[in-house]
Amino acid sequence: MLIKRKLVVFAAAVLLAGPLMVSMAEAKTQIQWWHAFTGRLGDLLAQQVADYNASQSEYEVVAVNKGNYSETLNAGIAAFRAKQHPHILQVFEVGTATMMSAKGAIKPVYEVMAASGKPFDPSGYLAAVAGYYTTTDGKMLSLPYNSSTPVLYINKDALKSAGLDANSRPKTWAQVEKILKALKASGHACPLTTAWQSWIHLENFSAYHNAPFASKANGFAGTDTELTFNGPLQVKHIDTLGQWAKDGLFIYSGRRNEGGARFRSGECALFTESSAGYAGVKKEAKFSFAIVNLPYWESAGAPQNTIIGGASLWVMAGKDNAEYKAVADFMNFLSSPKIQARWHQDTGYMPITMAAYEHTKKQGFYDQNPGTDIAIIQMTAKAPTDNSKGLRLGSFDQIRGIIDEELEGVWAGNKSAKVALDSAVERGNKLLRRFEQATR
Amino acid sequence: MEKRVTFGGGVLPYLLVLPQMIITAVFFLWPASQAVYQSVQLPDPFGLSTTFVWLDNFKFLLSDRYYLESFQTTAVFSVAVTVLSMGLALLFAVMADGVIRGASTHKTLLIWPYAVAPAIAGVVWLFLFNPSIGVVAFYLKYAGYHWNHVLNANEAMLLVVVAAAWKQISYNFLFFLAGLQAIPRSLIEAAAIDGAGGWHRFRTITFPLLSPTTFFLLVVNIVYAFFDTFGIIHTVTAGGPERATMILVYKVYADGFVGQDLGSSAAQSVILMVIVAALTVVQFRFIERRVHY
Numbered sequence: 001m002l003i004k005r006k007l008v009v010f011a012a013a014v015l016l017a018g019p020l021m022v023s024m025a026e027a028k029t030q031i032q033w034w035h036a037f038t039g040r041l042g043d044l045l046a047q048q049v050a051d052y053n054a055s056q057s058e059y060e061v062v063a064v065n066k067g068n069y070s071e072t073l074n075a076g077i078a079a080f081r082a083k084q085h086p087h088i089l090q091v092f093e094v095g096t097a098t099m100m101s102a103k104g105a106i107k108p109v110y111e112v113m114a115a116s117g118k119p120f121d122p123s124g125y126l127a128a129v130a131g132y133y134t135t136t137d138g139k140m141l142s143l144p145y146n147s148s149t150p151v152l153y154i155n156k157d158a159l160k161s162a163g164l165d166a167n168s169r170p171k172t173w174a175q176v177e178k179i180l181k182a183l184k185a186s187g188h189a190c191p192l193t194t195a196w197q198s199w200i201h202l203e204n205f206s207a208y209h210n211a212p213f214a215s216k217a218n219g220f221a222g223t224d225t226e227l228t229f230n231g232p233l234q235v236k237h238i239d240t241l242g243q244w245a246k247d248g249l250f251i252y253s254g255r256r257n258e259g260g261a262r263f264r265s266g267e268c269a270l271f272t273e274s275s276a277g278y279a280g281v282k283k284e285a286k287f288s289f290a291i292v293n294l295p296y297w298e299s300a301g302a303p304q305n306t307i308i309g310g311a312s313l314w315v316m317a318g319k320d321n322a323e324y325k326a327v328a329d330f331m332n333f334l335s336s337p338k339i340q341a342r343w344h345q346d347t348g349y350m351p352i353t354m355a356a357y358e359h360t361k362k363q364g365f366y367d368q369n370p371g372t373d374i375a376i377i378q379m380t381a382k383a384p385t386d387n388s389k390g391l392r393l394g395s396f397d398q399i400r401g402i403i404d405e406e407l408e409g410v411w412a413g414n415k416s417a418k419v420a421l422d423s424a425v426e427r428g429n430k431l432l433r434r435f436e437q438a439t440r
Numbered sequence: 441m442e443k444r445v446t447f448g449g450g451v452l453p454y455l456l457v458l459p460q461m462i463i464t465a466v467f468f469l470w471p472a473s474q475a476v477y478q479s480v481q482l483p484d485p486f487g488l489s490t491t492f493v494w495l496d497n498f499k500f501l502l503s504d505r506y507y508l509e510s511f512q513t514t515a516v517f518s519v520a521v522t523v524l525s526m527g528l529a530l531l532f533a534v535m536a537d538g539v540i541r542g543a544s545t546h547k548t549l550l551i552w553p554y555a556v557a558p559a560i561a562g563v564v565w566l567f568l569f570n571p572s573i574g575v576v577a578f579y580l581k582y583a584g585y586h587w588n589h590v591l592n593a594n595e596a597m598l599l600v601v602v603a604a605a606w607k608q609i610s611y612n613f614l615f616f617l618a619g620l621q622a623i624p625r626s627l628i629e630a631a632a633i634d635g636a637g638g639w640h641r642f643r644t645i646t647f648p649l650l651s652p653t654t655f656f657l658l659v660v661n662i663v664y665a666f667f668d669t670f671g672i673i674h675t676v677t678a679g680g681p682e683r684a685t686m687i688l689v690y691k692v693y694a695d696g697f698v699g700q701d702l703g704s705s706a707a708q709s710v711i712l713m714v715i716v717a718a719l720t721v722v723q724f725r726f727i728e729r730r731v732h733y
C-alpha cells in the first residue's frame with residue numbers, strides 16, 4: 001500500500017514538475033536480492049554488493065537476509081504469492097526441482113542473459129558446478145553462487161598419538177577402517193564423525209561410485225523419477241557405518257553439521273564434511289590437520305566425481321526489462337574472475353568459473369593453503385555421468401528428512417541398513433508422486 | 441410471576457461485543473476456513489496451479505503409518521508435559537504458600553521461567569544436555585551414564601518433556617498459588633482442630649477446593665503441549681531421532697514449510713483443530729462435573 005501511494009505521489013510529481021525532474025527520472029534501477037547468509041558469510045556477501053554498487057552508477061543492488069535456506073525459500077514463495085517478490089532469490093540445491101517446476105515464477109538465467117545483450121558464455125563455468133543448475137540440453141537456469149563438495153578432514157595429531165603415520169592419506173574406506181580401529185585401540189573416544197549424512201553418505205556416495213540415486217538420470221530427465229539408493233553398494237556402505245557405530249568407530253553427532261564443533265575441538269579425529277567447512281577448521285583447530293579426498297570403496301565405477309551442495313541464484317518472473325538488465329549486469333559481476341576467486345579463497349566454496357580457478361592458482365593460494373584445491377580436483381577429475389551430474393528431485397528437503405530418520409535407526413542399532421534404505425526409498429517415492437501430481 | 445431484570449435492547453449490546461467478534465473472525469474463523477479450504481486441494485508451492493482433490497490429502501495422511509505414530513507420540517508428550525508441569529507447580533505452590541520469610545523472592549524466582557520464549561528454553565536445555573559439551577551430560581558421563589539424546593529416542597523424549605514442562609511450571613504455579621490463597625484459612629484450621637494431618641487436610645479440603653483452578657490449568661496445559669511447544673521441539677530435536685519427538689504440530693510445520701506440501705499441511709491442521717475441539721468438549725462434559733465451584 002505504502003509503496004503504491006509513494007509511486008502515485010512520485011508519478012504526480014513527475015507530471016507536474018515536468019522537465020525539471022529529468023535528473024530524478026534517471027534514478028538508479030534498484031534490484032532486490034534475498035539471501036540466506038548471516039555471520040561471516042553475510043559480511044562477505046554484503047561486501048560483494050557494496051563493491052558492485054560502487055563499481056557503476058546505473059544500478060543498485062539491495063541485499064536482504066531472510067533467515068536460513070528453508071526460510072529464505074519460503075519467504076520468496078510467500079512473496080511471489082503476494083506479488084511482492086525480489087528479483088533474485090538464493091535457493092539451496094535441494095530446492096532446485098521446486099524452482100524448476102515453477103515455470104511461471106522464474107525467469108531462467110540464460111534468458112535473462114540473452115535479453116541483456118551482454119556476453120555470456122556458459123562453457124566458461126565449471127561443468128561440475130553449473131551442471132547441477134543446467135537443463136539436459138545445456139541451458140543455465142540459475143546462477144551457481146556458493147557450491148561445495150564433501151571431503152575428509154583428518155586430525156594429524158590424533159593419528160600421531162595413536163601411533164599412526166600422521167601423513168597417511170587414506171584413499172578407500174577399507175584404509176580408513178584400519179585407521180579407525182587403531183584410533184579406537186589407543187583409547188580414542190570419537191574416531192570418525194560426519195556432517196550432513198544424507199548428502200555425504202548417500203547422495204555423494206552414489207555419484208562417487210557412479211551408482212544411480214534415482215531413476216531418470218537422478219531426476220534430470222523428468223519428474224516421474226523413482227529413488228534407487230537402496231542398491232547393493234549403498235547398503236554395503238550404510239551397513240559398514242552401522243557396524244562402525246556399534247563398535248564405537250563412528251560417532252553420530254546430528255543431522256546437520258553438529259559434528260563440526262567436535263572435530264574442531266579435537267574430540268573427533270576424522271570428519272567427513274563440506275569443503276566449505278575449511279574456513280572454520282582453519283580458524284579454530286588447535287592441531288595440524290589435513291584435507292583429503294572423500295574415501296570410496298574399490299568398485300567398478302569409483303572414484304567417479306562428487307556432486308555439489310550449496311545454493312544458486314534464481315531470477316524471479318514478473319519484473320520489467322530494465323530490471324532484468326540490471327540483474328544480468330550484477331550476475332556478470334559476480335561471475336568475474338576476481339570476485340569469484342576472492343569468494344572462493346575467503347569462504348572455501350568452489351570457484352564457479354575456470355577463469356577464477358586459474359586466477360587463484362596463479363596467485364599461489366593452493367600452495368600456501370594445502371588441501372583447498374582437493375574439492376575442485378575431486379569434482380572435475382572425470383566428466384560427470386548421468387549418475388554424477390547432481391540430483392533434481394521434488395520435495396527433496398523432506399526426503400532428506402526421511403533419510404535422516406531412517407539412518408538414525410541404523411546408527412541406533414534398531415534397523416538393518418537394507419530395511420532402513422528400503423523404507424526411505426518407499427516413503428520418498430510417495431512424496432515424489434505427490435510432487436509430480438502437484439506440479440503437473 | 442417471576443420478576444426478571446432485563447436490559448433494553450438496541451444497538452449498544454451488539455456494538456459492545458463487536459470488537460471481540462471481529463477479533464474472532466479475523467484471527468480464528470477466517471484462517472480456520474482457509475485451512476479447511478486448502479485441505480481439499482493440492483497446490484504447487486508457488487500457487488501457480490491448484491488441483492481440487494476432494495479428501496485425497498486426508499486419505500494420504502491416514503494411510504501413512506508414520507502420521508498415525510505421531511498421534512501416539514503427541515499423546516505421550518502431552519500427558520507427560522501436563523502431569524509433570526502441573527504436579528511440580530502444585531507442589532511448589534503448596535510449599536510457597538507456607539513460606540513466610542522471603543515469600544515474594546521465592547515467588548518471583550518461580551515465576552521467572554515464564555518470561556522465557558519456548559525456543560530459548562529449548563536452547564538452554566539443549567546446552568545443558570548436549571552430549572559433547574553439555575554440563576549435565578558431562579557429569580552424567582562422570583557418573584558412568586552416557587547421555588546421548590541425539591540417538592536415544594527415550595532420552596530425546598525426556599529432554600523435550602522436561603524443557604516444555606519447566607517453562608510451563610511458572611504459569612501453573614501462579615494459578616495454583618492464587619487458588620490456594622483463595623481457600624479460607626478457617627476451613628483448614630477447623631480441620632486441623634479436628635485432628636486432620638497435613639496430607640489428609642490437603643487431600644480432603646485443599647485439593648477439592650482447588651479443582652476449578654486444576655481444571656482450568658488442565659485445559660490450558662493440554663493446549664500448550666499440543667501447540668506452543670513447537671519452538672522447543674524445533675530447537676532441541678527437530679522431531680528426531682528417527683521420529684521419536686515428531687509431534688503433530690511439528691509435522692504440520694515440517695510438511696508445510698520444509699516440504700512445501702501445503703495441501704497435506706492444511707489437512708493436518710484441520711485434523712489437529714478437530715482433536716483439540718474434541719478434547720475440550722470431553723474435558724468440559726466429563727471432568728467439569730467433578731469440579732466444585
